[in-house]
Amino acid sequence: MGVVLFSLLLGVLADGTIPTAGQGLKLLLHEAGGGLLFGLVLGYSTFKLLRSIDAYHVEVMLTPAAVMGGYALASHLHISGPLAMVVVGLIIGNGGPTLAMSDTTRRNVDLFWELVDEVLNAVLFLLIGMEALLVPCTAQTAAAAIAVVVGERCWVLDL
Secondary structure (H helix, E strand, O other): OHHHHHHHHHHHHHHOOOOOHHHHHHHHHHHHHHHHHHHHHHHHHHHHHHHHOOOHHHHHHHHHHHHHHHHHHHHHOOOOHHHHHHHHHHHHHHHHHHHOOOHHHHHHHHHHHHHHHHHHHHHHHHHHHHHHHHOOOOHHHHHHHHHHHHHHHHHHHOO
16 A cells, blocks of 8 residues: 555656545555555465475475566566565465475475575664664653653553
């Protein structure tokens, strides 16, 4: 939805014409519908490949290849890559382990994606920490930080 709104507003800035509701709906259908359809096709194709191969190292590498290649192709086709990859993940994550993977493959795929998750979380927090170093420490930012922490505590504790 954000990509569609951004594209519509960019069009307004570029040529000065206000898009119609039909144009917005068409763009949303292309982005979201195309992403979902592409995800179904890619997920089913990857599932069939996983089912036909019985070499865990090839199957493990097939999962990130589907994600990276699929996302790149979705971007090239101007459809929603995140929606497509969610559909691929649902197909592979739900049907793949029981219907297309051996126990060895399942274990190795799980270990691979757990490692990727840990690495990306570490990078995320590293980047957040680096960004925090760039924020000047003034009385206003300190007061804002305290307000956020207190507000979060009150919300969590339902005060």
